[in-house]
Amino acid sequence: MTTTFRSTALTATSLALLAGLAVAVTPAEAAATPRINACGTSYALLKSWPIAAQYWTADAGKTKGYIDVYFSSTTGKNCAIARPVDGVYLPRGIKVKIGKTGSGWAALDGYQANFTQYAGPVYVSARNACISFEGGFTYNATWDASGAWSRYTSKHCG
Numbered sequence: 590m591t592t593t594f595r596s597t598a599l600t601a602t603s604l605a606l607l608a609g610l611a612v613a614v615t616p617a618e619a620a621a622t623p624r625i626n627a628c629g630t631s632y633a634l635l636k637s638w639p640i641a642a643q644y645w646t647a648d649a650g651k652t653k654g655y656i657d658v659y660f661s662s663t664t665g666k667n668c669a670i671a672r673p674v675d676g677v678y679l680p681r682g683i684k685v686k687i688g689k690t691g692s693g694w695a696a697l698d699g700y701q702a703n704f705t706q707y708a709g710p711v712y713v714s715a716r717n718a719c720i721s722f723e724g725g726f727t728y729n730a731t732w733d734a735s736g737a738w739s740r741y742t743s744k745h746c747g
Contacts, residue, residue: 624637624655624657624670624672625657625670625672625706625707626657626659626670627670627707627709627710628659628661628668628670628709628710628712629661629668629710631661631662631663631664632659632660632661632668633659633660633661633662634657634658634659635658635659635660635667635745636657636658636745637655637656637657637658638655638656638657638658638722638739638741638744639652639654639655639739640652640653640654640655640656640671640673640724640725640726640737640738640739641653641737641738641739642735642736642737643735643736643737643738646730646735646736646737647730647735648730648735652674653673653674653677653726653728653737654671654672654673654674654677654680654683654724654725654726654737655671655672655674656669656670656671656685656722656723656724656739656741657669657670657671657672658687658720658722658744658745659710660745664714665714665715665716666712666713666714666715667687667712667713667715667720667745668687668709668710668711668712669685669686669687669709669710669711669722669724670685670707670708670709670710670711671683671684671685671699671707671708671709671724671725671726672706672707672708673707673726673728673737677728677737678728678729678730679705679728679729680705680706680726680727680728681703681704681705681726681727681728682699682703682704682726682727683699683704683705683706683707683708683724683725683726684697684698684699684700684704684708684724684725684726685697685698685699685708685709685711685722685723685724686711686722686723686724687711687712687713687720687721687722688713688720688721688722689713689714689715689718689719689720689721690718690719690720690721690742690743695711695712695713695714696711696712696713697711698710698711704726708724708726715745717747718746718747719742719743719744719745719746720743720744720745720746721740721741721742721743721744722740722741722744723738723739723740723741724738724739725737725738725739726738
């Protein structure tokens with residue numbers, strides 16, 4: 590009887606330990622806002638920059654999307670994609686721009702369309718230079734349409 594009890598206790602402890610290990614080695618939870626790397630396989634993500642709700646909206650300053658900026662050491666180009674976060678109600682008119690700082694906008698997307706999932710990819714050659722980019726969209730807030738827009742200058746220099 591004692592042997593059976595010890596064996597059962599040992600088995601239960603072993604299973605608990607294994608379950609704990611299984612949880613510890615489980616891959617990280619997927620991001621709530623999936624990135625869409627439409628730039629190409631040679632492009633690596635540099636950073637995701639927040640797109641904030643405009644000051645006049647009920648949720649002013651809250652992150653409503655991201656501008657994902659990528660770089661390819663193969664091509665020497667930067668790439669940008671604008672996307673809303675999951676849970677933003679009826680995003681539309683998504684737009685994105687990118688350019689070499691001081692040289693104007695090199696590329697833009699979404700200005701002649703009504704994108705609802707993402708805008709881009711847009712590219713600029715900016716090896717050994719800084720880039721500027723912006724993006725935004727409109728969406729339905731709790732009772733009316735709202736807007737989100739952000740602009741970043743002189744980023745990812747080099």
